[in-house]
Amino acid sequence: MKPRCNAPLPNGTLLDYWAHELADGDKTDHVEEHLFTCGDCAARLQDMVSLGTGLTALVRRGRVTGIVSRSLLNRMQRDGVQVRLYSLLPGETVPCACFPGDDLVVASLRADFSGVDAVTLAVTGPGASPMSAFDDAPVSGPGGEVLFALPGAVARQLPSMRLVLTLVSSGPTRAELGRYVLDHSALQPPM
Secondary structure, eight states, X not given: OOOOOSSOOOHHXXXXXXXXXXXXXXXXXXXXXXXXXXXXXXXXXXXXXXHHHHHHHHHHTTOOOEEEOHHHHHHHHHTXXXXXXXXXXXXXXXXXXXXXTOOEEEEEEEOOOXXXXXXXXXXXXXXXXXXXXXXXXXXXXXXXXXXXXXXHHHHTTSOSEEEEEEEEXXXXXXXXXXXXXXXEOOOOOOO
């Protein structure tokens, strides 16, 4: 039985390394040194690479919904995925639509995530009807963001409606961090 890694690299670090998103060369060198000597972390990285390649195909087929990381979003865009991005602050209402050719529609939800490691995102439609919820999504620091992705094929099928996205901190406090509104307009078919 081979020894397990005593200091596994976080998944976010591996994903940033794969997406060429590490900020400084020293961190890249550290990750590469670790991967060279650690079969466990190297295998996890290979799994992510395999998943990432398949993910681009899944996005194009309209099969990816949920929370994605900025690194993964950047990588998909470099791989040719067409992304329509809406950026919102707490309390904002933003008009949105999905156009032909949009593979993915993404809402960047910004908030003060100080002291928060993970959040729950609830998406509701007309009459506060629940549409989806995502629990324990990781956040990236106090000035970070949560990226909610919806396939373009799905967004184009939605009627005109208001979508309310609510971020709540995970854990015992369950404090609301932000409420955001996407005022979705359905595209009219050409006449």
